[in-house]
Amino acid sequence: MGVEPANYTKEEQYQQMEADDIDRTDSEVVFHIRKALKSASTDESDDYNELIGLLHYNDHLAYEDIAMLVTSLKALAGAVSCIDSVHHGSLLDTIFNMSMWSYSPDVMDALIELIVSLASSSGKYVDSCLDMLVCNFTPPKRFVEALKWPHGVAKKDHVLSRVHSALEFIAGLVPLAPSRLLPIVLQRMPKVFNNVQEPVVVMFVENMLKLEGSAIGELVGNRFLIMAVVDLLIDFDVEVGWDDILEENPQKGIFEMELEDEQILDEDDDDDGGEFLRETSGQKRLWKNRVSDKLEKLDSLMVVTFEYLKSCKENGRLVEVFESLLQSFQITVLNAYKSKFAQFVIFYACSLDPENCGIRFAEFLADIFICSSFPPLTRMSAVAYLASFLSRGRFLTTTLVVNILGRLAKWCSDYCRLQSSNFDPKAHRVFYAGCQAVMYVLCFRLRSIIDISNLKSQIVGFPLREILINHLEPLKVCLPSIVEEFVQQAKSANLLHQSGTPVFHDMLESEHSKAFGGIERLDMFFPFDPCLLRKSDSSIRPNFVYWSMVRKTYEDEEGSSDEDVDVFYPNMNRAASRDEGVEEGFEDDYLDEFNDSLNRMSITPKDSVLKNKFGRNSRTPMQMPSKLKPSMSPESL
Known part of the structure; x- marks a missing residue:
């Protein structure tokens, strides 16, 4: 009713x-x-x-x-x-x-x-x-x-x-x-050749990542969505040639170029206007707000991906997402020709969770290098990534670095014992890649290792003499600038001497090192060289080791002051133990510390007596390598 x-x-x-x-x-x-x-x-x-x-x-x-x-x-x-x-x-x-x-x-x-x-x-x-x-x-x-x-x-x-x-x-x-x-x-999904506006590309990727993390993400295919994003990053990455970013003098030591880049980055932070090309030492460099459209898109896409990974860390999903990222890295990035920046996505993920993702990535790369079932170029690429990762990851503990170096050294030693063939760079290129990786990491980490007694005893126990001094003669093949810096630090640390006599004699730098792994081959790469993308670099920098920050074993002998204390190593374990990545205010303190270190520390390695021994001009200091003109292919080894 x-x-x-x-x-x-x-x-x-x-x-x-x-x-x-x-x-x-x-x-x-x-x-x-x-x-x-x-x-x-x-x-x-x-x-x-x-x-x-x-x-x-x-x-x-x-x-x-x-x-x-x-x-x-x-x-x-x-x-x-x-x-x-x-x-x-x-x-x-x-x-x-x-x-x-x-x-x-x-x-x-x-x-x-x-x-x-x-x-x-x-x-x-x-x-x-x-x-x-x-x-x-x-x-x-x-x-x-x-x-x-x-x-x-x-x-x-x-x-x-x-x-x-x-x-x-x-x-x-x-x-x-x-x-x-x-x-x-x-x-x-937007394609790199479609000339889509930057906000459109970025927004589409944001939605892909939002879908990946949604209630239906697993049903849709989380792994494939992550892989698609990485593929897009690679597409933009390889479309940007190094000539669009900088022109290098291939005769210059590659760590020398890194130090120049650091100075320019530091100086340019105070520049409000921004220039399309900055002239420094006769090199044309691409900077700030007038960089190419594709470079801007890539930078923005990297930032969006970083933000998503950070949200995954906060939501307890990072380890799960990292496995998809790792699979995508192996399929898409590891052997990508001319990849310059996309690999920093996995570097950033590792920095968010060093104890899980960082260790997982290092062991993953070591496993690929050691496993003979992978193609030689894949193994060489993996060990180049591993060397660069162990050297540059500020969040990695020295213990992890020593453990991984031990695996590489053992493989190289076993390889030497099994080889009876004559010196042949092409036939033994995987071995030479391993030797170069070991020396490269020690150039960055040796001082931090020998400062810890139990780790020093481990590194002294490595078969380094057996690896470097043998019939395969790796010191004649590996990049001379790496060999020279390693020799200088190893001599200072008394690492490779026998009865007070150096073991190297005249084994450094030959026609083989120049033709095979040296300055005439421009394809050698260290994938985690300093990131030159402005917005992305702000996320990478607090967790990144620059060459100017590294304490060398010979610095005290050359008269460095007490003020030249380690900028980076004492903070490594603290950084690795943080649960939430970069602490509030940490980045600003870090940048101040980094900028100050450039003023206080020698910005190039000290001259070595080796430069005279090997016919170098006395006005040309020995330089530690970070990159050659980087076409980013592992083919040089």
């Missing part, structure tokens, strides 16, 4: 009458929509064409137009059973091409309701509905500029929250949907 009208107040009676009018209006619209759908298959299709025109109209809608559009979309959602792909193809095309970025929240909600209804009504619409939602990952071109302003950011939040909710809702209604979503995302 209903309530008598007399029991309503006059205001409530008016509200009820208005609601009845709306219901009647909505009913009329639903009836009109169904009639329009039926008319599509007849000669009298004016109503159908009018409906399509209504859905096309999206600019400067009046309130009554918005109300009509919302009602029509809702009516269509309730009449999906009447929609036929044969007779209503133009209507479906219009719906699937509607951009949520063009409408108010009310229209967005009605449109999402229609898309969900279509996806759940028939399997033949699932792909089109998913594709429509993925297309809304990014705005139309006319909205890109608005993303710089608060109203644009608000619009972005309104759209993307609804898109991802709809994807999850459809996945719950249609079990097939998650498996269909991945290929659609990959197909719609």
Whole structure:
């Protein structure tokens, strides 16, 4: 039994009458929509064409137009059973091409309701509905500029929250949907050669990563989404040639070039204007806000990926995501020709969790190098990555470094004993790569190792003499600048002497080192050389070891003062034990400390007596290598 009208107040009676009018209006619209759908298959299709025109109209809608559009979309959602792909193809095309970025929240909600209804009504619409939602990952071109302003950011939040909710809702209604979503995302992913605007590329990757971490991420394929992001980074990376970034003098020691880069980075931080090309020592360098478009996109994509990895760490998912990242690294990055920056994604992930990810990565690389089932170039690339990682990772403990070096030294020693063939650089290139890796790491880490008594005893016990002084003559093949720095530090630490007599004699630098691994071969690479991307470098720098920060074993003998204390090694274990990456305020303190160290410390290694022995000009100091003109291929060994 209903309530008598007399029991309503006059205001409530008016509200009820208005609601009845709306219901009647909505009913009329639903009836009109169904009639329009039926008319599509007849000669009298004016109503159908009018409906399509209504859905096309999206600019400067009046309130009554918005109300009509919302009602029509809702009516269509309730009449999906009447929609036929044969007779209503133009209507479906219009719906699937509607951009949520063009409408108010009310229209967005009605449109999402229609898309969900279509996806759940028939399997033949699932792909089109998913594709429509993925297309809304990014705005139309006319909205890109608005993303710089608060109203644009608000619009972005309104759209993307609804898109991802709809994807999850459809996945719950249609079990097939998650498996269909991945290929659609990959197909719609921006390509490096499409010249897509930077905000569009970045936003699409943000949505891919958001999907990876969502409730349906595992169903969609977390691993493949991570791999797709890394693939995109590599695509942008290899498209940017080193000539676009800097031009190097291949005759110059590669650590010397690193020190110049550090000075320029430090000086350029105080420059407000930014220059396209900075002239330093006759070298053209690309800096700041006028770098190439692709370099800017890559830098922004790296930052987005870093932020996502940090969120994974905070949510306890980093170890899980790291396994996907590691697999992607092995497939995509490890053997990528000319990869310059994309590898810093895994470096950053390791810095967030050194005890799990850092150790896992180091052991992973060591396993590849030692395993003979991998191709020689893959093993050489792995040990180059390993050497660079152990040398540059500020977050890695000295104990881990010694343990990994022990594995490399043992393999090299076993290899020497099994080889009876004559000196042949090409035949033994994996061995030479291992020797060079060991020396490279010790150039960075030897002082920190010998300062710890139990680790010093371990390193003294390594078969370094057996590895370096044998019939394969690795000192004649490895890069001369690495060999010279290693010899100088090893002599100072009394590491490779026998009865006070050096073991090296005239085994350094020959025609083989020049032709095979030296300055005439420009493909040698150390993958974690200083990152030259501005925004990305701010995340890498607090956890990175620069050559100028390294204490050498010979520095005290050369008269370094007490003020030249280790900038980096005393903080290694502290950095490795932090649970949350870089502490608040740590980066600023670090940058101040780093900049100060450049002023206080010698910015090039001390001259060695070796330079005279091997015919070097006395005005040319020996330099430690960080990179040759870096085309970034492991082929030189």
